[in-house]
Amino acid sequence: MTVTTFKPDTAAQAADAVRWALAEGTPLDVAGSGSKRGLGRPIQTAYTLDLSGLSGVVAYEAEELVLTAKAGTPMADILPMLAERRQQLAFEPQDLGPLFGQPAGRGTLGGVVATGLAGPRRISAGSARDHTLGIEGVNGRGDLYKGGGKVVKNVTGYDVPKLMAGSYGTLTALTELTVKxxxxxxxxxxxxxAGREDAGAVAALTTALQSPHEVSGAAHLPAGVAARSRVRGVAGAGGAVTLVRLEGFGPSVAARVAALKEELGADAVLDRDESLAVWREIRDVAYFCPHPNPPPLRRGGDLSPSPASVGEGRGGGNDARHIWKISVQPSEGPRVAESIRWALDAELYFDWGGGLIWVAAVPAPDAAAAIRGALGAAGHATLVRAPEDVRTAAEVFHPLPDPVMALSRRVKESFDPCGILNPGRMYAGV
Structure with a gap:
């Protein structure tokens, strides 16, 4: 199929493109840089609305802790700018480009909000939805509109910015965003x-999260996953590792680390550089990326190769395994993980204190049924990476109860009555 791409430079041009598609009765594949194009159900359309041309920071009010930028602004531009002022997007946005075989750093602010993804700090800081204050965009009627604003408590009635987070471009083509x-x-x-089994690891993570020590990251890497870390302290542990992150002012971190180390019986403490590196790996699902991992990180940032990181064996090279993201009650995580291992040729690791399980499974016809059967009512599963034909046939996102699906259809119809914007990206007919 020949694909025609509209690449507007302004919000008004984006609105014109949507109005044209509406008049022609043809749907649009709404995209930014395309770093997450493999996430979701494939869209069958001959026209793409490429929003990557809408790029640039509109306003950065560091003292007010507010950033406004066009939707196509690369995260590679935003994050260093915030770091210069010692600020951050606290929900720790993921860079999933490498998981789909693409270069790192290609994601955009609009893509981060539209997919609603968040990293390990979600357990303490919330998701992208919690940090989205305002949006500007074009709905499926061709209307250019705004929602929200630049302060947290400015919403009366429908909270449109929160609704857009995680909508995957099915409701509005975002052109500008304001985030906290x-x-x-x-x-x-x-x-x-070191050396904890899944159940013991999740119990330790629960203890840490329930402590007064303000934990901002809680993950568990089984032995095979830990061995591929680029962080020497993790790869060299010789088995499974359970990780608990503490952040803040220096003296506070030191005191909390000492107290929690004694309480948990921790075996080691990773320094700042190692800590930053391992949580980037966890955040970006680096262990299941199709490219070999970089070499392990020495103290001071010096890099050197090691057998644990060259990408050989499971998880390295051209990894064709399907990737699943499973949200589950943490107490049920070890049981669900064990059920998946019994049913499929798969490996996995835990984040969010055991409440998030990333699974890399060898392709199997019954994989979706096995994973969702293992879950039962304990959570939901999303197929993150798989070939297009698999994503066309399978339920990529967890099936919704009938009342929730009916509500989703009504919301879609209110913003996009003719199904112009990313139709079927999440669910068939929505």
Whole structure:
């Protein structure tokens, strides 16, 4: 199929493109840089609305902790700018480009909000939805409109910015966003517990999260996953590792690390550089990327190769496994993980204190049924990476109960009555 691409430079041009598609009765594949194009159900359309031309920071009010930028602004531009002012997007946005075999750093602010993804700090800071204050965009009627504003408590009635987060471009083609930023932590350390089985690891993570020590990251890497880390302290542990992150002011971090290390019986403490590196790996699902991992990180940032990181064996090279993201009650995580291992040729690791399980499974016809059967009513599963034909045939997103699906259809019809914007990206007919 020959695809025609509209690449507007202004919000008004984006609105013109949607109005044209509406008049022609043809749907649009709404995209930014395309770094997450493999996420969701494939869209069958001959026209793409490429929003990557809408790029640039509109306003950065560091003192007010507010950033406004056009939707196509690369995260590679935004994050360093925030870091210069010692600020951050606290929900720790993921860079999933490499998971789909693309270069790192190609994601955009609009893509981050539209997919609603968040990294390990979600357990303490919330998701992208919680940090989205305002939006500007074009709905499926061709109307250019605004929702929200630049302060947190400015909403009366329908909270449109929160609705757009995680809508995958099915309701509005986002052209501009306002997000909340927060001070970046001065320091960070990670406690490492070696050799715990899944159940014992999740129990330790629960203890840490229920403590008064303000944990901002809680993950567990089984032995095979930990061995592929680029962080020497993790790869060299010789087995499974359980990780607990503490962030904040230097003296506070030191005191909390000492107290929690004794409480948990931790085996080691990763320094700031190692801590930053391992949580980037966890955030971006680096262990299941199709490219070999970089070499392990030495103290001071020096890099050197090691057998654990060259990408050989499971998880390295051209990894054709399907990737699933499973949200589950943390207490049910070990049971669900064990059920998946019994049913499929798969490996996995835990984030969010055991409430998020990333699974890399060898392709199998019954994989979706096995994973969702293992879950039962304990959570939901999303197929993150698989070939287009698999994503066309399978339920990529977890099936919704009938009342929720009916509500989703009504919301879609209110914003996009003719199904112009990313139709079927999440669910058939929505």
């Amino acid at each position: 930023v927060l001070p970046a932590p001065e320091d960070g350390r990670t406690l490492l517990l």
